Amino acid sequence: xxxxxIRVMIVDDVAETREQLRKLLTFDPDIxxxxxxxxxxxxxKTVASxxxxxxxxxxxxxxxxxxxxxxxxxxxxxxxxxxxxxxQGESDxxxxxxxxxxxxxxxxxxxxxxxxxxxxxxxxxxxIRGAEVLTPATGMGSGGASLGSAARRGKIITxxxxxxxxxxxxxxxxxxxxxxSTVGPEIKxxxxxxSLQFGDVAVFxxxxxxxxxxxxxxxASEMDAELLATVMMPHPSGVKVLAAPPTPEDAESLLxxxxxxxxxxxxxxxxxxxxxxxxxxxxxVDTTHAxxxxxxxxxxxxxxxxxxxxxxxxxxxGARNFxxxxxxxNYPMEKAGLVINSVDNxxxxxxxxxxxxxxxxxxxxxxxxxxxxLTAANYGVPFVVKEPRAPISQAIIKLAQVIHxxxxxxxxxxxxxxxxxxxxxxxxxx
Ligand SMILES: Nc1ncnc2c1ncn2[C@@H]1O[C@H](COP(=O)(O)OP(=O)(O)OP(=O)(O)O)[C@@H](O)[C@H]1O
Ligand SMILES: [Mg+2]
Numbered sequence: 001x002x003x004x005x006i007r008v009m010i011v012d013d014v015a016e017t018r019e020q021l022r023k024l025l026t027f028d029p030d031i032x033x034x035x036x037x038x039x040x041x042x043x044x045k046t047v048a049s050x051x052x053x054x055x056x057x058x059x060x061x062x063x064x065x066x067x068x069x070x071x072x073x074x075x076x077x078x079x080x081x082x083x084x085x086x087x088q089g090e091s092d093x094x095x096x097x098x099x100x101x102x103x104x105x106x107x108x109x110x111x112x113x114x115x116x117x118x119x120x121x122x123x124x125x126x127x128i129r130g131a132e133v134l135t136p137a138t139g140m141g142s143g144g145a146s147l148g149s150a151a152r153r154g155k156i157i158t159x160x161x162x163x164x165x166x167x168x169x170x171x172x173x174x175x176x177x178x179x180x181s182t183v184g185p186e187i188k189x190x191x192x193x194x195s196l197q198f199g200d201v202a203v204f205x206x207x208x209x210x211x212x213x214x215x216x217x218x219x220a221s222e223m224d225a226e227l228l229a230t231v232m233m234p235h236p237s238g239v240k241v242l243a244a245p246p247t248p249e250d251a252e253s254l255l256x257x258x259x260x261x262x263x264x265x266x267x268x269x270x271x272x273x274x275x276x277x278x279x280x281x282x283x284x285v286d287t288t289h290a291x292x293x294x295x296x297x298x299x300x301x302x303x304x305x306x307x308x309x310x311x312x313x314x315x316x317x318g319a320r321n322f323x324x325x326x327x328x329x330n331y332p333m334e335k336a337g338l339v340i341n342s343v344d345n346x347x348x349x350x351x352x353x354x355x356x357x358x359x360x361x362x363x364x365x366x367x368x369x370x371x372x373x374l375t376a377a378n379y380g381v382p383f384v385v386k387e388p389r390a391p392i393s394q395a396i397i398k399l400a401q402v403i404h405x406x407x408x409x410x411x412x413x414x415x416x417x418x419x420x421x422x423x424x425x426x427x428x429x430x
Contacts, residue, residue, distance in 0.1 A: 040069025098234030162318030199244025206380025265297035
């Protein structure tokens with residue numbers, strides 16, 4: 001994209017508004033308004049020939065409204081990034097707009113800064129999906145996208161580290177967005193926060209979900225798609241987030257003793273996960289650092305377990321113990337993968353290669369980058385969005401590619417059974 005301008009299409013039925021938006025955008029030399037249309041129908045009809053990077057879409061349009069226009073437009077031009085514009089107080093509309101595939105929204109009238117920032121953010125989302133990253137060597141052209149939505153059984157990818165502060169949440173959040181961005185809007189990615197008492201996925205994504213997984217507790221055995229959709233919070237990247245309860249007390253309804261099944265797993269969590277995976281291609285799951293009833297339920301359903309560690313002795317020891325525990329439980333070890341986080345080749349420390357010799361080859365080494373990681377956590381803007389070219393982001397994007405390739409290559413026959421037969425008894429001993 002270097003040197004190229006960001007191509008913007010403006011969709012608004014009021015000519016004066018279109019013109020105001022265009023004028024605001026003249027302040028940025030990297031942005032070029034390539035089309036202005038007055039209706040959703042016209043936008044859908046012309047988008048393929050215009051090929052905008054970003055579409056500014058008014059939500060209230062005569063004829064088809066902005067939400068319908070967005071989903072139709074994305075069918076024709078799936079790489080366009082739609083930013084929805086609406087007057088204040090239309091939050092329910094906004095939710096629907098995000099469901100329809102809009103990546104962001106702005107309140108009318110937006111300031112020049114808001115508008116220009118949003119457009120740059122959208123444009124940054126684009127390259128990590130394009131050919132620049134997906135080189136032929138990775139074997140993942142855009143054709144290898146969906147995992148087959150006809151009989152969808154999404155892949156559950158669990159991130160776990162026995163120690164706290166290792167980077168589990170950071171990795172989960174960025175991995176979910178990287179998967180969505182590398183593969184494209186044709187796959188559905190959910191990010192589930194199973195750190196039920198102190199989960200912070202929503203904070204890492206600057207989301208304030210009105211509902212959380214706790215709202216599913218009383219309906220876990222009779223879930224339906226509509227209920228799930230009202231609880232999952234859309235992020236501008238396209239990822240849908242099932243957030244952890246706002247306070248530890250709110251998690252109680254999911255953690256009562258009578259929800260534990262005979263194998264030691266949390267029955268409610270299992271039901272919620274089983275239903276959610278029917279609605280998504282991937283579920284990226286963040287966890288706490290304990291093998292408890294929630295984790296046992298999750299492990300039974302996980303298609304991949306990513307064990308995270310930093311190159312320090314206590315974390316190496318913890319990760320090794322956890323892998324040994326998985327073996328004792330008869331987990332198929334081919335489901336387990338290692339992620340070494342905060343690798344710093346310049347500092348003295350344990351070499352990642354030594355860890356790999358001691359345990360297993362890692363899927364990826366994620367470099368230490370305190371500035372980028374801390375800024376991302378503090379501002380709630382994941383680094384794969386803000387700085388997709390940085391080595392820390394590239395490492396997570398590579399992880400997303402490896403994961404997607406793994407599951408795209410998997411044939412029906414070689415795919416693992418839906419539920420792992422864990423050695424019974426061990427669950428209860430824990
Ligand atoms: N590769 C990295 N380089 C530098 N800092 C990092 C890296 N990955 C994560 N961090 C930082 O480490 C801190 C802990 O990260 P994070 O919250 O993701 O870990 P966690 O394992 O989920 O922790 P918790 O125990 O709170 O669940 C955060 O401040 C994050 O910004
Ligand atoms: Mg965490």
